[in-house]
Amino acid sequence: MNGSKFPTHDALGRKTGLIDRHILIVSGLSLLLYFILPFRTLPTEILVFALGAVSFNILLGYTGLLSFGQGAFFGSGAYTAGLLLIHFHWHPLLILLLSAFLAASIAAVIGFLSIRQVGIYFVMLTLAFNQLVYFIVYQWKNLTGGDDGLLNIARPDLSVLPGLAVPLQTNFQFFIFVWAIFIAVLIVIRRITDSPFGRILVAIRENPDRGRAVGYNIFHYKLLAFIISGFFTGLAGGLYTLFLKMVPITAVDIITSSDFVIMSLVGGTRSLYGPILGAAIIKIASEFLSQIWSRWMIVLGLIFVSFVLFMRGGLWGLLLNLRKKLFAPKMEGEGRL
Amino acid sequence: MNAGLILVQLLNGITLGAIYVLVAVGLTIVFGMLNIINFAHGSLYALGAYFAFMVATVIGESSGSFWAAAVVAPVLTGIFGAIIEITLLRRMYHELHEYQILLTFGVAMVLQEIIILIWGTYGKSIPMPSQLDGVIHLGLFTFPTYRIFLILFTAVTCLGLWLMIEKTKYGSIIRAGTENRNMVSCLGIDINKVFTVIFALGVGMAGLAGALSLPMRGAQSAMGDSIMLLCFVTITIGGLGSFTGAILGGLIVGIVESMMALVWPQGGMISIFAAMALVILVKPTGLMGLK
Amino acid sequence: MILITKDLTKHFGGLEAVSKVNLNVEDGTIHSIIGPNGAGKTTLFNMLTGEIPVTMGQIYFQDRETTRLKPYQIARAGIGRSFQQNRLFKGLSVLENVRLAVHARCRGRFNTFKHFLSFSQPIEEACAILEELQLMGVASRNAGELSHGLQRTLEVAMALAARPALLLLDEPTSGMSPDETVKMIRLLKRLGKRLTLVIIEHNMNLVMSISSTITVLHQGLVIASGPPEEIKKNPKVHQAYLGGNLAC
Numbered sequence: 001m002n003g004s005k006f007p008t009h010d011a012l013g014r015k016t017g018l019i020d021r022h023i024l025i026v027s028g029l030s031l032l033l034y035f036i037l038p039f040r041t042l043p044t045e046i047l048v049f050a051l052g053a054v055s056f057n058i059l060l061g062y063t064g065l066l067s068f069g070q071g072a073f074f075g076s077g078a079y080t081a082g083l084l085l086i087h088f089h090w091h092p093l094l095i096l097l098l099s100a101f102l103a104a105s106i107a108a109v110i111g112f113l114s115i116r117q118v119g120i121y122f123v124m125l126t127l128a129f130n131q132l133v134y135f136i137v138y139q140w141k142n143l144t145g146g147d148d149g150l151l152n153i154a155r156p157d158l159s160v161l162p163g164l165a166v167p168l169q170t171n172f173q174f175f176i177f178v179w180a181i182f183i184a185v186l187i188v189i190r191r192i193t194d195s196p197f198g199r200i201l202v203a204i205r206e207n208p209d210r211g212r213a214v215g216y217n218i219f220h221y222k223l224l225a226f227i228i229s230g231f232f233t234g235l236a237g238g239l240y241t242l243f244l245k246m247v248p249i250t251a252v253d254i255i256t257s258s259d260f261v262i263m264s265l266v267g268g269t270r271s272l273y274g275p276i277l278g279a280a281i282i283k284i285a286s287e288f289l290s291q292i293w294s295r296w297m298i299v300l301g302l303i304f305v306s307f308v309l310f311m312r313g314g315l316w317g318l319l320l321n322l323r324k325k326l327f328a329p330k331m332e333g334e335g336r337l
Numbered sequence: 338m339n340a341g342l343i344l345v346q347l348l349n350g351i352t353l354g355a356i357y358v359l360v361a362v363g364l365t366i367v368f369g370m371l372n373i374i375n376f377a378h379g380s381l382y383a384l385g386a387y388f389a390f391m392v393a394t395v396i397g398e399s400s401g402s403f404w405a406a407a408v409v410a411p412v413l414t415g416i417f418g419a420i421i422e423i424t425l426l427r428r429m430y431h432e433l434h435e436y437q438i439l440l441t442f443g444v445a446m447v448l449q450e451i452i453i454l455i456w457g458t459y460g461k462s463i464p465m466p467s468q469l470d471g472v473i474h475l476g477l478f479t480f481p482t483y484r485i486f487l488i489l490f491t492a493v494t495c496l497g498l499w500l501m502i503e504k505t506k507y508g509s510i511i512r513a514g515t516e517n518r519n520m521v522s523c524l525g526i527d528i529n530k531v532f533t534v535i536f537a538l539g540v541g542m543a544g545l546a547g548a549l550s551l552p553m554r555g556a557q558s559a560m561g562d563s564i565m566l567l568c569f570v571t572i573t574i575g576g577l578g579s580f581t582g583a584i585l586g587g588l589i590v591g592i593v594e595s596m597m598a599l600v601w602p603q604g605g606m607i608s609i610f611a612a613m614a615l616v617i618l619v620k621p622t623g624l625m626g627l628k
Numbered sequence: 629m630i631l632i633t634k635d636l637t638k639h640f641g642g643l644e645a646v647s648k649v650n651l652n653v654e655d656g657t658i659h660s661i662i663g664p665n666g667a668g669k670t671t672l673f674n675m676l677t678g679e680i681p682v683t684m685g686q687i688y689f690q691d692r693e694t695t696r697l698k699p700y701q702i703a704r705a706g707i708g709r710s711f712q713q714n715r716l717f718k719g720l721s722v723l724e725n726v727r728l729a730v731h732a733r734c735r736g737r738f739n740t741f742k743h744f745l746s747f748s749q750p751i752e753e754a755c756a757i758l759e760e761l762q763l764m765g766v767a768s769r770n771a772g773e774l775s776h777g778l779q780r781t782l783e784v785a786m787a788l789a790a791r792p793a794l795l796l797l798d799e800p801t802s803g804m805s806p807d808e809t810v811k812m813i814r815l816l817k818r819l820g821k822r823l824t825l826v827i828i829e830h831n832m833n834l835v836m837s838i839s840s841t842i843t844v845l846h847q848g849l850v851i852a853s854g855p856p857e858e859i860k861k862n863p864k865v866h867q868a869y870l871g872g873n874l875a876c
Contacts, residue, residue: 008751011723011768015745066435113614117621119434120374120577124569125617131566132610139603196731196747197740203728206717213677213715215703215732215790224738254562258442265439295454301447308440309428 016194018187026273027183033280034179039287040171041243046283047175047182048239049263053275054189055232056260061269062193063225064205065115066123069130070260072110073230075137075252077103077237082150082247083143092156092168096181096238103234104227106133111226115219118208130254137252150247168242178239185232190272192228201225233260262300266307268314277315341477346595352484352553354591355491356546360564361571361583362495363542366502369578370535373426374434376441378543379565380448385414385544386556387456393463393551403466407548414544415537422536427529445561453558462555487549494545495584502580570613576626585625629688630655630794630824631676636685638671638848645671647848648685653794653841658820660827660835663845664869669828670712672845673796677709678702689794704733708792710783712799712828718772722763722782725771726754729789754789761785761815777808784815795819797827801834813838836860844868 030050033043052074059065077099084095114125137144144150157165158177168174192198200221203211208218241247250256259282260275267278282300289296311318364378389410396402421444429437464470469486472479502508510526546564547556554560567590575586590609597605616623631653638646646668653659661669674680676687678699687695694702703709717725731737731750745751758764761781766774771782780800787795800816801809813834819825820838829835835842835856842859844852846868852859859865 008723008745008755011721012727012745012751015743060435064435066438068438113618117617120438121573121617121621123435123438124573125614127566127569128573128610128613128617132607132614135606135610139607191743192740194743195740196736196742196744197738199724199728199731199744200737202720203717206719207715209679209699210715210717210786211728212699213679213703213709213711214729214786215700216737217698217700220738228740258446261439261442295450298447298450298454301443301450305425305440305443305447308436308443309425312436 044175050276050279051236053260053263057264057275058229063201067126069126071257072130072133073103073233074237077234078241078247078251081238081241099238100231100235104231107230115222153245268316271316274316350592350595354588358587359546363539365583367539377445380445380561382543382547383561385547386551388413389548390461410548411541411545415541418540419537460555460557465552576623579625582625632688634686639683657840658825659841660839667845668848706793708787708790709796710787716771723767729786777804794824
């Protein structure tokens with residue numbers, strides 16, 4: 001079959017390497033967060049939640065699955081990390097990996113059971129499973145500390161060679177650690193979404209029936225998306241534990257699940273980076289607003305509602321539109337996602 | 338554990354179930370007829386309770402204050418629901434379920450905070466109406482009069498609602514409108530008004546449930562969230578979109594919750610959510626479900 | 629026979645939508661299925677492609693029973709399907725639509741490590757299909773923005789992506805202008821030379837001019853089956869269409 005001379009980048013986008021200018025910009029801006037914001041721990045928190053939101057968006061933005069139960073994975077990762085840190089003194093990277101794997105396993109189970117349904121049933125199932133996990137954590141006081149959570153967790157340093165360790169104790173040190181992991185994970189997630197697998201997720205979002213009719217086993221793909229999302233969400237949960245040096249029960253609460261939903265929607269679900277923007281905006285706004293008005297969540301809720309009504313593309317979509325209007329529209333495969 | 342205790346718990350379960358039934362029927366009416374998922378339904382239940390508190394407090398200590406609240410609160414909630422429908426929901430009828438969920442979720446968030454803003458975070462309550470404050474002797478045991486009233490009232494309300502929807506002309510307009518809104522519009526009936534009324538009715542049921550639960554359980558700022566989840570469990574078990582399913586589901590959830598308190602108190606919530614998951618896996622449309 | 633159905637039946641509650649349909653489709657032919665609205669044609673297709681479960685009967689494709697296969701297995705087995713209501717990836721470009729469809733049977737379906745553009749085979753094949761269907765001009769447009777006629781053509785392209793031995797097309801020309809219909813007829817003739825086609829259609833010109841066999845369905849039953857000349861003269865067929873003419 002002689003390849004057509006057709007310039008496919010108009011229709012499919014251009015192939016990019018692992019690190020391109022988008023990644024560089026995001027890396028730079030997120031690094032800058034630490035120096036711009038007048039808070040010392042907020043930037044780290046933003047990155048942790050940004051990671052959770054991006055992982056969630058694999059399900060919503062890419063696959064079209066509104067999973068309202070990501071807290072189950074975030075919390076599982078957090079509690080795993082907490083328990084491992086309390087009882088063993090393993091390498092933090094190993095602990096993060098184990099947290100991610102546990103969360104992925106739970107995601108596999110919950111996903112397997114939830115994906116059998118679509119639409120509202122699916123959403124309610126994810127909610128119900130989240131609640132189930134929450135109540136199990138709440139009741140299993142011996143393991144999880146119940147309402148109190150796990151407290152007084154020591155944050156280990158990052159040992160590189162025997163006898164040589166990178167300290168992670170100060171805010172800045174830990175921020176750099178989280179930032180490095182965040183960027184690395186972002187690159188991996190981006191490659192996943194740019195891979196054939198990632199494109200199929202988008203196909204599922206657009207028209208799952210057609211996906212089936214051309215030969216894709218949609219169930220498998222949805223399940224894998226769940227597992228991948230669960231993995232990285234659990235990783236974020238583990239980072240959260242290292243960050244707080246405790247595990248609050250809110251980590252597994254539906255509140256956390258809603259956080260990811262809100263951040264992704266406000267930031268923009270139709271892009272990889274939207275949820276990062278959303279996490280930053282929401283966290284910063286919350287920080288400022290909560291000091292002004294104790295009922296600041298009303299403002300957040302109103303903003304969220306307006307976004308659902310009028311700005312489906314989120315802030316990222318808004319920025320893209322602005323860019324199109326200001327500069328000559330160069331369709332670099334933006335129709336892709 | 339004697340027979341009397343079990344029977345009391347059973348009746349308690351039915352009482353709880355009655356509340357869940359009212360809430361679930363309201364949600365079912367809205368979903369079954371408008372095909373819209375209202376995540377804010379729980380907050381409107383809470384709103385009904387707080388409205389009842391407000392009315393009763395305004396009227397003051399008198400034997401009529403509860404009854405006035407029980408009438409006015411659902412109406413106020415219904416009106417509030419109508420406003421939400423007209424301003425926000427109307428745009429969403431043709432949208433994906435996901436966006437409806439997100440929208441009503443946002444509304445719930447705002448409502449929750451507004452409730453705290455107005456009424457604070459401490460629980461509120463009103464005294465039982467004097468006519469119903471007492472117990473009834475039922476052979477082996479005594480049972481609060483108010484709860485018997487609640488059960489009977491719910492039964493009558495559901496019957497009345499069912500009769501209205503199935504047997505009256507207005508009900509047939511509603512049923513027709515959900516089948517084919519264009520056709521009904523062509524007949525000269527304002528379908529928008531019909532939908533608003535349906536939504537207000539469904540929401541009013543939640544408000545009624547809230548008002549009725551106020552003397553018995555009080556009002557707390559988090560009551561909306563917890564009832565919302567239980568409501569989802571109820572309609573999932575009973576059948577999304579099914580009137581009888583909502584009743585069946587509500588009773589099941591109430592009874593399970595109540596009986597579990599005897600057997601495994603910590604496992605009450607876990608059992609309920611596990612039961613929901615089981616139903617979805619085995620019979621996804623619910624026990625009485627059709628859609 | 630590339631496709632055989634034995635007493636294929638579908639009940640919806642009390643309604644028998646398809647009754648004991650026996651279909652015999654010869655390899656390399658164009659076999660049309662016609663009948664008044666509600667005759668069960670699309671339901672038949674839905675059973676053939678596993679979209680809905682079969683109540684009774686069997687389906688054999690290339691001597692292999694496919695009755696209980698799921699849609700994605702049917703596609704992999706070599707049956708391509710276009711739908712009466714377009715099933716396209718509306719938010720994606722035309723080329724991406726077909727590329728996705730092609731990639732379903734290529735290496736790397738589950739690959740999460742390489743950029744999807746490094747798989748050149750699906751892209752090349754997709755371009756080839758678009759060229760054959762004269763859709764290259766709109767390759768970078770979003771499928772949702774196309775005119776109805778072009779969308780219907782893209783529907784057929786999606787079915788072709790599976791490199792099927794058998795193509796099931798459900799009303800491929802519905803809603804098309806006369807010009808577009810002529811183009812589609814030409815395309816179908818071309819495809820018919822190398823694939824087996826089973827087409828549901830209401831356009832009698834099309835059906836009569838290109839089919840080797842026509843099966844007529846009425847209220848779920850096969851009332852006639854044979855070459856076009858026979859069908860034209862068949863009184864039962866005339867009656868089914870309310871005494872209307874099948875004159876073309």
